[in-house]
Every structure is written in C-alpha cells, then in structure tokens.
Amino acid sequence: MSTTPQPVAPPVLIVGAGPTGLNLALQLARHGVRFRIVDQAEGPGTASRAMVVQARTLEFYRQLGFADAVVAGGVMIPAVRLREGGEEVACVSFRDLGAGESPYPFVLAYAQDDHERLLVGQLARAGVAVEWGTGLTALSQDGSGVRATLSRGGTEEVCTPAYLCGCDGAHSRVREALGIGFPGGTYDQLFYVADARVAGGFREELSVTLGAHGLGLMLPVRLSGMQRLIGLVPAALTSRPGLTFEDLRPGIEALMGIRVEGVNWFSTYHVHHRVAERFRAGRCFLAGDAGHIHSPAGGQGMNTGIGDAVNLGWKLAEAVAGRAAPALLDSYEPERIAFARSLVATTDRAFRAVTGPGLGGQVLRTVLLPHLLPALWGFAAARKALFDTVSQVRIAYHDSPLSAGRAGRVQGGDRLPWLGDPDNFVPLASLSWQVHVYGAGRPDLAEEADRLGLPLQAFRWTEAAREAGFAEGAAYLVRPDGYVALAGPEPGALADYCGRWGIGAKA
Known part of the structure; x- marks a missing residue:
C-alpha cells in the first residue's frame, strides 16, 4: 500500500x-x-x-x-394515542406542547x-x-x-x-x-424496527400499544406515508436464525391493531448503555x-x-x-x-421500567401508564416538565468553569430563556459572544461592551421577560451556543471574565 x-x-x-x-x-x-x-x-x-x-x-x-427546511421536511406529531388490550384508552395532544418555551414547541419526526x-x-x-x-x-x-x-x-x-x-x-x-x-452494558431484550406502509392511510400520531407481554410503537417516518414500527421480539422467537418481519407479522398486527401492506426496511437489535x-x-x-x-x-x-x-x-x-x-x-x-x-x-431507569418482563413492568404498561399519564396531562406543570426534559431545553451547565453569576432566576450555565416578542434568539444567528440586557441597563454597560468588542443586544422590559426569569436591567453574557456564561455582572466583572478566557483576543 x-x-x-x-x-x-x-x-x-x-x-x-x-x-x-x-x-x-x-x-x-x-x-x-x-x-x-x-x-x-x-x-x-x-x-x-x-x-x-x-x-x-x-x-x-x-x-x-x-x-425551517428541517421542519418543512419532517412531520409534526400532533398527539400520542395509548392503546391497551386492543383498544384505545387515551389520546393526549402534543400540539404546542412547549408553547412559550421555544420557537419549536412540538415534537418533529424527520428520518x-x-x-x-x-x-x-x-x-x-x-x-x-x-x-x-x-x-x-x-x-x-x-x-x-x-x-x-x-x-x-x-x-x-x-x-x-x-x-x-x-x-x-x-x-x-x-x-x-x-x-x-x-x-456499560447491553439489555437482554431483543427489539425489532421496521419502516412499513400500513393499511388505512398515513397516520401522523405516535401510537403506543401497551400489553402485559408486549410493547409496540408506531410513528410517522416521512411525508411519503411510511410508518416506523418498533417493539419487543417475543422471547420464543429471539433465538430463531434469520428472523424476518414475516415471523413477527401476526403478533405485531394483533398487538397494534394494524395491517401491514409493505415493508421497506426491517432489522433487529439489542439496546446498549x-x-x-x-x-x-x-x-x-x-x-x-x-x-x-x-x-x-x-x-x-x-x-x-x-x-x-x-x-x-x-x-x-x-x-x-x-x-x-x-x-x-x-x-x-x-x-x-x-x-x-x-x-x-435516566433513560436506563425508564427503559427498564417500561420493558421489564416482571410483574412491575406488566402493571406499569397495563394499569399505570394508560390511566396515570392522561390524568397528569391535565396539569400544565406536568406538560411543561415533560417538554423541557425531552426537548433538551432544560440542559444546563451550572457546574462548568465557564459559568458564573445569577440575576433573577437566570444563572450562568442556563440556556438563554426564549422570548417570543421581542424575539431574543434572533441575534444568536451571529454565533458570537454577545451581551443581552432586558430593560434599562447600568449607564456604563454599553461603553464596557464596546471596549471588549461585544455586541450589546438591548430588549425592552416586558412581563414576559419577568416570567422568563430575567432581572430588569441586569446584563447577561451569552455564549455563541446560546447559553448564559455570566449573569448580572457588576462593573468590571465582564472585563475580568473576558480577560480570564481570552475572549476578544486576536490571532
């Protein structure tokens, strides 16, 4: 060679x-x-x-x-339908699940x-x-x-x-x-995954079928009409050589209440952690x-x-x-x-709970989830907690060496809270360090930011800004990835921070 x-x-x-x-x-x-x-x-x-x-x-x-191009090419999932015992037992809406939390308050499927x-x-x-x-x-x-x-x-x-x-x-x-x-390790259960065309037309909802000995999910793959099917391979079939979708078809169709007209892709896999x-x-x-x-x-x-x-x-x-x-x-x-x-x-605990073969897993799938989830969905706090966690807007870096300070409820390491009006995410398109202030900031802030080469983004003070956790007039140094690096600095602290990390230094 x-x-x-x-x-x-x-x-x-x-x-x-x-x-x-x-x-x-x-x-x-x-x-x-x-x-x-x-x-x-x-x-x-x-x-x-x-x-x-x-x-x-x-x-x-x-x-x-x-x-916008990603959203246009994907499928917004409007709801999740829970099925148990061959019947639909609940339907919870996903529309505007994170309204006010993000410009994208929904769940998107995009192959x-x-x-x-x-x-x-x-x-x-x-x-x-x-x-x-x-x-x-x-x-x-x-x-x-x-x-x-x-x-x-x-x-x-x-x-x-x-x-x-x-x-x-x-x-x-x-x-x-x-x-x-x-x-880490590997879970014992064998899973199947298939992209299939299902009789009855395209379904945008996420369908979750819960059974004592089975679990099945169906969600849209793409706008062309394909559906993703995911589930547990029955224990009796896990050792069958050359396992195919046809081996699983009767159980899948019976569990999910569907008829599969064609399969584009099929595979089995073990889950690792x-x-x-x-x-x-x-x-x-x-x-x-x-x-x-x-x-x-x-x-x-x-x-x-x-x-x-x-x-x-x-x-x-x-x-x-x-x-x-x-x-x-x-x-x-x-x-x-x-x-x-x-x-x-976290995913390990959730995965073991939902897929567990024991009595606890069966009770969770057939009793608790079908009845407890719809009840919790009636509470705005529960919907917000789910969206914040699953959407990853809750990820924070509070313990990072880059994070410092606190003003209002916003502290160094938080994702910058989003405001719809005025839209404070618009300046983030520059992918640069910048200073944000909501309301009238201290008089010397503009001069200090200019001296450090940091764009200053000033937003009017609104009730929405208060609800988002900002402190009126406080300054927030925002990283290029939209996380707050320094919150509410006193005069000189911004320059000290930039000096420590060499921000603004030239090559």
Whole structure:
C-alpha cells in the first residue's frame, strides 16, 4: 500500500460524517475555520434510523439558518394515542406542547437519511465536501499536534491537524486508538424496527400499544406515508436464525391493531448503555455515539450527539482562531460528559421500567401508564416538565468553569430563556459572544461592551421577560451556543471574565 504525505493540514480533522460530525463541520465552517471531514462509508446513510429532532436541535439549526427546511421536511406529531388490550384508552395532544418555551414547541419526526442529506447539502453550500470512503487506520499525538493515517482506495496518507474529533459512532476507531474505555452494558431484550406502509392511510400520531407481554410503537417516518414500527421480539422467537418481519407479522398486527401492506426496511437489535471514560485525550475529542450510547427512550441519542457537536464546535473555532484561550477547550468534557452520564442513567431507569418482563413492568404498561399519564396531562406543570426534559431545553451547565453569576432566576450555565416578542434568539444567528440586557441597563454597560468588542443586544422590559426569569436591567453574557456564561455582572466583572478566557483576543 502506497503512502502519500499530506502537505498542508487543516487545523481540525473530523472523523465520521453522521449527524454529529456534519454538525461539527457546519459549526466550524460558519466560524471560518478550515477542516477536513472523512467517513469510511461511501456516502450518507440510506436508512431512516434516528427519527426525532428535538426543539433544542431546531434552535441550533435556526442559528445556522435552516431550521425551517428541517421542519418543512419532517412531520409534526400532533398527539400520542395509548392503546391497551386492543383498544384505545387515551389520546393526549402534543400540539404546542412547549408553547412559550421555544420557537419549536412540538415534537418533529424527520428520518435520519433525509436529515443527513440535508446536512451534507448545507455543508456543500459552505464549499466543503465530505471525503467519503476514507477511514482512519492509525492515530498518535504529542503536545504540538495529531498524526492521523487515513486510507482511501488502497492508498494511505498522513494528516497532521492540530486537533482531531472522533464522531465515528459506537464502534469508534478514534476511541479505540486513544485507549479510552467504554463501560456499560447491553439489555437482554431483543427489539425489532421496521419502516412499513400500513393499511388505512398515513397516520401522523405516535401510537403506543401497551400489553402485559408486549410493547409496540408506531410513528410517522416521512411525508411519503411510511410508518416506523418498533417493539419487543417475543422471547420464543429471539433465538430463531434469520428472523424476518414475516415471523413477527401476526403478533405485531394483533398487538397494534394494524395491517401491514409493505415493508421497506426491517432489522433487529439489542439496546446498549455506555459512556466513555473520557471525552477528551490531549488534542483529540469524542462526540456523539463515540462517547455515549443509550436506550432510545425519549428520542435523545442523535440530539445529544448534535449537542456535543455544537458545544465543541464553537470552542474549537474560538481557540483555533485565537479569539479565546486554549483553556476554553477544557470545558467541553465536563459540560457534555456530565449530561451524558445523567441521560444514560435516566433513560436506563425508564427503559427498564417500561420493558421489564416482571410483574412491575406488566402493571406499569397495563394499569399505570394508560390511566396515570392522561390524568397528569391535565396539569400544565406536568406538560411543561415533560417538554423541557425531552426537548433538551432544560440542559444546563451550572457546574462548568465557564459559568458564573445569577440575576433573577437566570444563572450562568442556563440556556438563554426564549422570548417570543421581542424575539431574543434572533441575534444568536451571529454565533458570537454577545451581551443581552432586558430593560434599562447600568449607564456604563454599553461603553464596557464596546471596549471588549461585544455586541450589546438591548430588549425592552416586558412581563414576559419577568416570567422568563430575567432581572430588569441586569446584563447577561451569552455564549455563541446560546447559553448564559455570566449573569448580572457588576462593573468590571465582564472585563475580568473576558480577560480570564481570552475572549476578544486576536490571532
């Protein structure tokens, strides 16, 4: 095998071009940082796989300018229908579930293959092409940079970026090369997943069928009319070699009360729950499934990987461009690994409870969920809590070294609360550090912000601002990813913060 040296390496190499790697690439492209993105596959994925795009992801996409395109290509799920014993026992509305919490107060289904093609297209508009069919074969690093050996079509080349990002999935070659452990386990249950056409026409609702010995979900895949079917493989069939959809058809149709007219894709899988021991080793980082995998409960996996990419992307861009101190990168692991560990623990508890074969699981599926959930849905606080958690707008970085201060109910590390009127998310499209003030700020704030090179976004004081938790006249330093870094600083504190992190420094 011949080896070709790479004469001029970009500052960043991204390994893996799924949703996580593509989002990281888009972040770097928008910040004007050179990079390469490679993937050993020959092109974007062709299966629908991850289906749910959460509100926080759409907020990130709004910053990049294509949230509306994602929403237009997906299916808003208007309600969830609960079935038990062959009958519908409840229907709860998902319309405007998070009204007032986010510009995207709904649940969106958007097939991952469509999603990836859109991201690849957005990257192409930025003048960047994914290098398909290119895999990582070796990796080493020292204090000055990374040495990565890439293979394509029988030819090897050496790439020497300053930083490398492993976004290459659960079987990450980057993670293995770095010797980072991936502790966790695998659930015993075998699941099936199928994309199918169901008699009776397209159904936009999420249908959840609960049974003493079974569990089935059906949700829309795409506007063309396909439905996603997910459920437990009966214990008697888990060891059958070459298991097909036809083996499961009678049980699926009886449990869900449907008739399947055609199947486009079928697979079985075991669910894993793992979090890497570290998300960073020197100049190398892990993001997405390379760093964490967990049950599909709540549609969190892909969205969490995208959150990793956004968090890492702006920090890499600021450090590489010299607009912030390299120490900024030290905040990536503590911010994201803490959430990953919490998420895996939460989804693990929910998954075991709902799928458990014992009496407790049966009671939960046949008694508690069908009757307790509709009752709780009548309380606005319960709906808000569910949306805030599942949509990921509740994710906060209070313990981050980047987070400081508190003004009103908003503290450093919070996602900036959204106001619909005036829309305080509009300035976030700049992907830059900025200062927000709601009401009349202190007289010297504008001068201090200007001296530090920070745009000042002043919003009128409203009752909505009060309800969102802002303090009248207080200043909030907002990070490029829309999280509050510093809340309510006294005179001089803003300059001290920027000096500590090198914000505004020139390359």
